[in-house]
Amino acid sequence: MKINGSQIVIECLVEQGVDTVFGYPGGAVLNIYDALYKNSDRIKHILTAHEQGAAHAADGYARASGKVGVCIATSGPGATNLVTGIATAYMDSVPIIAITGNVGTSLLGKDSFQEADITGITAPITKHNYIVKDVKDLANTIRKAFKIARSGRPGPVLIDIPKDVSANLCEFESQKPEEIKRFVPKKEDVETARELIMSSKKPFIFAGGGVISSDACNELFEFAKRISAPVSCSLMGLGAYPATDKLFTGMLGMHGTKASNTAASNCDLFIAVGTRFSDRVISDPSKFARHAKILHIDIDPAEIDKNIKSYHSVIGDIKEVLAPLLKDITSLENPEWLDHILGLKKKFKIGHTHIGSLTPYFVMREVDKQTGGDAVITTEVGQHQMWAAQYYSYTKPRTFISSGGFGTMGYGTGASMGAALSGTGKRIVHIAGDGSFRMNSSELATMKHYNIPVIIVVMNNGTLGMVRQWQALFYGGRYSQTTLDRGPDFNILAEAYGVRSYKVQTESEFKAAFAEALSLNEPVLINTMIDIDERVLPMVPAGRPIDELILE
């Protein structure tokens, strides 16, 4: 049977198991939105306040569920408004599909109204992208796009559909999605890794987001226990290993713990699992893990030896690497090494350096306590992001959702909605800073309209705190353009959107407000007043070796 391009889009999305999409209509996607209207019983469309919100929502949806997130925007400005969201997903290897409309094929390249070369613009920030110029190619392009987004190292794929292509008719036959095969490592590489591990005396594990993408958290847990190695995580890796476990030493790098940063600098085998050695982790590459052989396990061969030269590497899906390793490794015990590192963990507890009557440490611990550590935490970018990472104990994968690589302020309102609609069954608590929140606070309208029960905790210190912290430490206290001594009043803002809100200044007020928010099934904003000079500690000054920590 012949159907039009827009109906093909719908059929292909359904084929891939998509039930929710985020987007914003416009001229070039009129046909697609007409099909969405006719198929509203098959695909739920969430209308965001801005296309950026839709891109971040698709991203949050994907991170929270492991499924592919989908966003839709019109040509030109609609498409370019997705760009920050796509780049965010690209840097953190999140599988999303961005569908954009474009002007008709006869108008392409003529500076037509609302025309932008979005495949050109997004080439550096997508895993791949397509412009479909013939409706006959549409179905297979969408199928390929989903496969590319999900397979290997995941990432965003954009499909640009000119207006006539979404209107033209074509034969369509439904197909089952292709199975995604896991990337199996070379046997001899695993064997060498095993030998390295068995001969190490001071092993240390560093887990990244790849462990979560590969669904290998159970394997990681067993692996760490088997070899008695302390375990640290990157920001993206939080939740890959239970923070409540004895072997967990916290984050590594610029805002890492004393225990993790010392362990990295003194171990004899540094086992990097599903991570890309971001500059925020390694700081000075010549001093990083300087006494260790580095064993790098990752799915992407291009990450091996890119930022840090490895001694040995295993390329493959983390689950497929850890499973055979576990089969062959006997128990290792290194009590002296373990006692030393776990001693540091006890001695240098984080979170006691705060000032003021309501501290970020208290806020995050209270959120942890009241949710039983079982919420999904989303964040924006800045100090509050680091506090959310440091002080809440993530015990399960996909419970910490944050823009790590790209560091996108304004990420969280969209991402929290996506997470809330992804069917995780968990409460979503969005930790924001006042600066970041202002960037995309318009999504409150979306939360209210669809009654998306996100609890937004705005840690309001009236400043761009992370930049202020650097200005205080390295720029002589010259607070250039970082003091946010201006509106809006977030409580009045929330009211304008019809969203319930609280303003809290003390511990007991926060406790009560958060408890009430949890009891409600609706979006809530808690305007949480904290001191302007709160800092994120520990901290490694830029370019210094990571064991040179500022602790207070």
Added chain:
Amino acid sequence: MSKRILSVLTENRAGVLSRISGLFSRRGFNIDSLAVGTTEDETVSRMTIVVNGDDYIIEQVSKQLNKLIDVIKVKTLDDSDIVSRELALIKVAANSETRSSIIQIVDIFRAKIIDVSHETLTIEMTGSAEKHKALFDLLEPFGIKEVVKTGMISIQRGTNYINK
């Protein structure tokens, strides 16, 4: 730093060249020359890319190229096991007095005259980069008006194939 030659097979599709050249520029890799054309299979293009870089850069370039969905195969060619050619068209000033001297030089280099006017000669020259430079140096005193080059193309010797 040294010059290395990469042979890259790609899908023959619109936009592939910009993806590849974009990759080089955003990752800060320097391209000396890039030549592209279709192969025995018209759905496949082959690029010869001459890159200036050390082992680290060459490894990075080839890994990053391999990640592009449109790239089918990347091979770093071994200098000692390939034949390489580059074609140049050189337009040089020539009048009745200088014309015969230029033609003599062209003959020595086994290059060809492909266009003549009262004031110019256009020479077609195929060969290695060294041969090009030598000819260029000899022609320079006559006044070189324009040069256009194809960029280097390379192929492995004997029964070595890129897909092997």
